[in-house]
Amino acid sequence: MVAALACGPKRPAKPEPSAVDRRIEAAQAHERSRRYDLAEAEYRAAIAAAPTTAERSKARRALASALIFWGKYRAAEATLSRLVADSPARVGAWHDLGMLRAKLGDRAGAETALRQSVSLAPRDPRSRISLAALLVNQRRFLEAEAEYRALLDLELPDKIRKAVNKALRLLDRQLELDAAATGR
Numbered sequence: 001m002v003a004a005l006a007c008g009p010k011r012p013a014k015p016e017p018s019a020v021d022r023r024i025e026a027a028q029a030h031e032r033s034r035r036y037d038l039a040e041a042e043y044r045a046a047i048a049a050a051p052t053t054a055e056r057s058k059a060r061r062a063l064a065s066a067l068i069f070w071g072k073y074r075a076a077e078a079t080l081s082r083l084v085a086d087s088p089a090r091v092g093a094w095h096d097l098g099m100l101r102a103k104l105g106d107r108a109g110a111e112t113a114l115r116q117s118v119s120l121a122p123r124d125p126r127s128r129i130s131l132a133a134l135l136v137n138q139r140r141f142l143e144a145e146a147e148y149r150a151l152l153d154l155e156l157p158d159k160i161r162k163a164v165n166k167a168l169r170l171l172d173r174q175l176e177l178d179a180a181a182t183g184r
Contacts, residue, residue, distance in 0.1 A: 020046045020055040024062050036070055057087040064096065073100055084113075091121040095130060102134055110134055125154050132167070141178070145171045 017025065023046035030039035043063035050056035060083040067076035080097040084090060098113030111134060117127035128147050135144035148171065151164045 018055060020050050020059050023049060024059060027062065027066070031066060036066075039066060053086050057083055057090065057093075060086070061090075061093065064093075068096070068100070073104055076100055077104060084116075088116075089120060091117050091124065091127070094120065095127045098127070098134075099130060102130075107134065107138060123154055125151055125156060125160065128154075129160075129164075136167075136171070141171050141175055145175070 023042050027039040027042035027046065030036070030042060040063070043059060043066060046059035047056055047063065050059050060079055064076045064079040064083065067073075067079060077097065077100045080093055080100060083093045084097060087093070094113050094117035098110045098117060100110075101107075101113055102110035111131065114127050114131040114134060117124075118131060121127065128151055132144045132147035132151070135141075135147065145168065148164050148168050152161070156164065
């Protein structure tokens with residue numbers, strides 16, 4: 001009995017990986033071997049084999065990440081679109097979808113995805129920062145300023161807070177220049 005106590009309590013057995021997990025692991029092994037065609041096929045097989053929405057979402061997220069890494073942005077955008085349709089509460093997927101759509105030139109789609117991400121996680125600065133940058137790039141300075149000001153209400157690391165304050169100063173200057181140019 002003393003020997004059993006000295007060994008401590010038994011750890012629970014690690015659960016067996018699911019069929020989806022095994023397919024994702026196989027896909028990642030193919031990626032490490034730079035066999036992206038086989039990796040993509042395994043990711044897609046993982047999606048097809050997924051018995052639940054959660055498992056399918058996990059497989060789609062893994063495929064989307066790989067597609068982004070490989071530079072297949074249109075395919076990644078399609079995969080993320082299906083992911084958020086299946087799992088609309090996935091904040092990170094909405095953010096990444098917005099970033100991809102912006103990269104692909106779909107500004108309206110990017111804004112929609114980023115606004116959805118912000119609405120799902122209003123205290124997470126990542127999507128709000130991305131949305132503000134998108135608005136700046138569209139010269140929608142007043143809307144961008146509102147997003148940056150909303151960031152100041154959040155707990156931010158000092159480095160990010162300084163960057164937000166700098167962005168606000170630059171926006172103020174741009175708004176002054178625009179007003180002077182239009183005579184307002």
